[in-house]
Structures are given as structure tokens and as C-alpha cells.
Amino acid sequence: MKISRPQAPAYDSFDHLATMVAVLRPDGRCVYVNATFEAALGVPRKALQKGDVFDWFVDDTTLRSTFASVVNNEFSTGRFEALMRRPPGGPADPLPVHVIITQIDHGEQVLLELVEVEQQARQERETRTLDQARVTKELIRNLAHEIKNPLGGIRGAAQLLEMELDDPALIEYTQVIIHEADRLQALVDRLLAPHRRPHIVADVNIHEVLERVRSLVLAEFSRGLKVVRDYDASLPEFRGDREQLIQAVLNIMHNAAQALSQRRQDGDAVIILRTRAGRQVTIGKQRYRLALELHIEDNGPGVPSEIRDRIFFPLVSGRDSGSGLGLTLAQDFVQQHHGLIECESESGRTVFKIQIPLP
Template identity: 65%
Template sequence: MPVQRTDTALTVEHQQRFQSLDQLSTLIAVLHRDGTVKFANASLENTLGLSRRTLEGTEFAAFFADPALLQTALTGAREQDFAALRYEAALKRLHQDPVPVHVNVTVAESPEEVMVELWPLEQQARQDREERLRDQAQANKELIRNLAHEIKNPLGGIRGAAQLLEMELDSRELSEYTQVIIHEADRLQSLVDRLLAPHRHPHLVGDVNIHEVCERVRSLILVEYPQGLKVQRDYDISIPEFRGDRAQLIQALLNVAQNAAQALTERIARGDACITLRTRVARQVTFGRQRYRLALELHVIDNGPGVPDAIKERIFYPLVSGRDGGSGLGLTLAQTFVQRHHGLIECDSVPGRTDFRILIPLP
């Protein structure tokens, strides 16, 4: 880790001068001409896992897997060989793998400063993924509503005709066939109702304590799976209340947690299944094309087999399920409810660990 110099510190003047850089999702460091950090914005702090005060005065090149690239760029800046230089590098992070980044080095307005801008490649990939999720959710919404209405009208006619036919039949054996028609019509009606549920209920906004939501879901899961499953709490109790629809958030979290529990069937039988509910505050994060000062991070982590590769990219599609007998609606509805709160759900899954992360803006 770079050695910190104690002879440099940000003045109040510097803080005011660079304050606007904290609002950017781009990672930015303003360096002295000798390559030491004069200012680091909030996004860079979050990515490196180090505070601004810790970063001040350190050799910024030491945070890269190949420090020589930045050192060469700084030499060129000092000698005025270029106005701006861009290259790709790997940025080291505290207790994490390096993150690949685009690096842009420019000579600042002050002759004694160099600005280094970094764009994580994973951030761009995430933004692309979020864009697909939003487009997918909107397409799903229109498809579901149109399809459900198209199914619902003839379904009522089929059921009514079967009931009338049953009244005219004298044979008990033939009546069994009409009962099959009525039963299957009712099953389809129930499916249609579930598809339309998110669009029927009004969005009832009130003060929400996310840990009350978590505790409610935790108790429901443990009632359903009383043996072989442990539901751990890992809460940040400093998270403030926010405005939202408590019932919808309970349903969204319950759907995700039930999905996790259903994936743990084999481990529940062995008695070593575990789901962790983790809450954290994310600062200066960007999702849904917007930058948020604070956001809730709610993780549902399980130690199951992971999401099958065949459906990883489609798990939020309606009627896509990774288990026999699954309706494929739970995660679709959860995503819909969370998006009503201007948030989204992401999934990161490998064998032995699946993490569904719910992001919701905080005031």
C-alpha cells in the first residue's frame, strides 16, 4: 500500500474548488505534478475502499497493477508532450481483485495539477445490463397485460360452457371430464390474476423501516422451512426510514427469499442451508441512469447451487423458472415492485453462493 505523506493536506479552498467532482460517477483524482494525490472524489473513495484523507499525499501510481504507465503519462504531462492521454489499466482495490479501467490523464487548468479520470469497464457493463433490465421490464409489462386480457375473456366462456354442459349430463363419468375443464380454467384464471396483480394494486406510500420488512420476511420463511434452514441477519441499523409501499416491499423480498429457499432443497435436507439478509448503505452510486447520494443495498445471499447458466440472463423474465413446478413469476413480480420504488434487483451467482442485491434510493 502506498506510503502516505503527511506534508500535504486539502485546504478549505481546495474542498470548495473540487466539491462538484463529488457529484460525478466517474472516478477522479487530482494530482500534484509529482504524482501525489491532491484530491480524490467520492466515487474513487468508494472504489478503492479508502477515505479521502488516507489518499491525500500518496503516490497515485502505486494503486495500479502497472505503476509505470501512469508515471510515464505524468512525465509527458510535465513536459507538455500532450494535452490528454488515454489508456487502459488495472486499478488495485483494498481486499478485492483489481478492476479494469479506462484512464484519461489531462493537464488541469492550474500548471501544477494533473487530473486523472477513470471509467471502470465493469461499470459500463453494469449500465448496459441495467438498460437491458429496464427495457425487459417494460416489454414484460406490456406483454403480460395484453396476454392476460386476451386469455381472460375466452377463459370465462370456456368455464361457463363447461358448467352448462355438466348440468345437461346424466353420466357421472362424463361429468369428470367437465370437472377437468373447470379445474384447469380456474388454474389458468389464478395464473392470469397473478400476472395482473402488480398492475391492479395502487402504490400505497408510507414510512418504511427496511429491517421491519426483513424481520417479517424472515419469520415467514422460517415458518415455511422450520428445519434445516438458517436465516442470518447482517443489518446496518443506521439505515434511515424512507417513503415506500411496505406491502409491496415485503412481497418483493419474500419472493426473492422464497426463490433462494427453493434452490436450497438439497442443503435443507442435509441441515446446512443458509440465507443471509444483509443491509448496507451505498454512497454516490449510479443506477437507472441517475446518480444517488445514498441508496439502500439489501442482499439476499444463499449457499445453494447457483442459478443455472441456461437461464442466468433470463431469470427476471416471466414464466422462466429453474425448478420443476415453478411458475416463473416470483422474481418478475419482485423486480416490478422494486422498480416502482425507482430501484432494481441484480443477481450475482456462482455455485455455492447466489447474491440477489436490491437497490433502492434513500432520501
């Protein structure tokens, strides 16, 4: 007696994958695409499922030959690099992908998996950033504690010495020692602040955070700067530390406003605050169904190329007067919310991208 199988497997689990997945018939017609596929192309899955897989690629020659070989059992899996077409109205450049074709369901269907080349590079960048942040955090904490104790002794000795001196010129030197010790103490306190401050958890509306920061920045840089809001009002609240997030965004926006000094003088400085919901987002090797994507974009000169890979390191600054701690603290505060900050910069456009998981 012939045992009947279900006509089609359940595909719901594919929606949890970070890669684009499509299930195809042997003739190339689409049966199913997952949520990541839908989000990457910006096309509803119903429209994609009506199409032909060969129409999705700029050059389908390799795809057709590899697809036919897998369907005909010449080999079980095929891999190659290709360029996918973008939907009308989207970016003009094609999307570079790594293609994996595999037989499933006893050869009655074919699984097409597409991995964005940029996504692979981004995940590697994220891993490096998180590893560097962990090492840097531990180094800072140990170094700050080692510096803090001798500083107290230096300041105390200078005060005792000052009490024994009658010469005003010599007292001036002890005052320099005390002043510099206090300045270094304040620096150490800033380095240690993220590690010892309690994490206050409450419901946070990201747009309330952005409006607070926007008002602070515009109050300080009132002339020649325009802050454009591009908000997704449907974003849900999430649990977090409102003050930490305000400080993180403020540090980034404050840096941007300072970098726009020439454009502010010309009257055409612009900072854009953009919020979106990202679906099936991977942050630090952890997959999240939904995440906040906050872009802080400016039209300034860009981050200097020599420090672009190190801007989240402590004491690295593109300005002579900068402390080099603003972005370090911002990254640390966002990571405490299981998120990450990335930066893309070129002349005329710098974007800081903040991703935080949403419920």
C-alpha cells in the same frame, strides 16, 4: 496588470460523479479525491490525498509515461487500461479500471478519472434489464387481457353444458374444463396484479421488512436452515409500499430456501441478509446520493446456467413445480420503488442484490 486566479478550483461537484476522480499536481502528488474514489477503495480521502498517484497502480509504467506526456503538453488527454491496488484487508485481486488523464487549470493541475471496468459492464446490464422489464411488462399486460376474456367464455360454456348433461362421466370432463379455466384465470390475475394494485406509500424500515420475511421463511423451513442477519442499523427509513417489499423479498428468499433442499437435509443451509448504504449510486442511468443495498445470499447450487440471463422473465423457472412469476413480480415491485434487482450466481453462492434510492 496581472489578474490573479483562485489558487484552486472548487471540487465539490466531483462528488456527484459516478466515476472516481482525483486532482493531481504535475509531480503526481494528490490534491483531491472525490467520494466515489473514497468509497471504491474503502480508504479515507485524507489518507489518499497524502499519497502519490503512482503508488495506486500495480504497474505504473504506462501511467508515468502518459502522465508526463499530458503534463508536457504532448497531448491534452491520455487513455489506457490499468490495474489498481486494493487497500490492505480488502479483496486480493486488483481492480481493473479505464484511466483518463486530462490537463486542467491551465496546465497547473491534472485530472485523473478512473472508470471501473465492472461498473461499465454493470451499467450496461442494468440498461438491458430495465429495457427488457419494460417490454416484458407491456407484453404480459396485453397478453393477459387477451387471455382473460376468452377464459370467461370457456368457463361459462362449460357450466351451461354441464347443466344439460346427465352422464356423470361427461360431467367429469366439464369439471376438468372449469378447473383448468379457473387455474389459468388465477395465473392471469397474478400477471396483472402489479399493474392494478394501488401503490401504498408510507415510511418503510427495511429491517422490519426483513424480520417479517425471515420469520415467515423459518416458519415454513424450520429444519436445517439458518438465516444470518448482517444489518446496518444506521440506514434511514424511506417512502414506499411495505407489503410490496415484503412480497419481493419473500419471493427471493422462498426460492433460495427451496434451492437449498439438499443442504437443508444436511443441516448446513445458510441464507444471509446483508444491508448497507451505497453512496453515489447509479440506477437506471439516474444518479442517487444514497441508496439501500440489500444482499440476499445463499450457499445453494446456484441458478442453472441455461436460465441465468432470463430468471426475471415471466414463466422462467429452475424448478418443475415453479410458476416462474416470483422473480418477475419481485423485480416489478422493486422497480416501482425506482430500484433494481440483480443476480450473481455460481455453484455454492448465489447473491440477489436489491438497490433502492434513499432520501
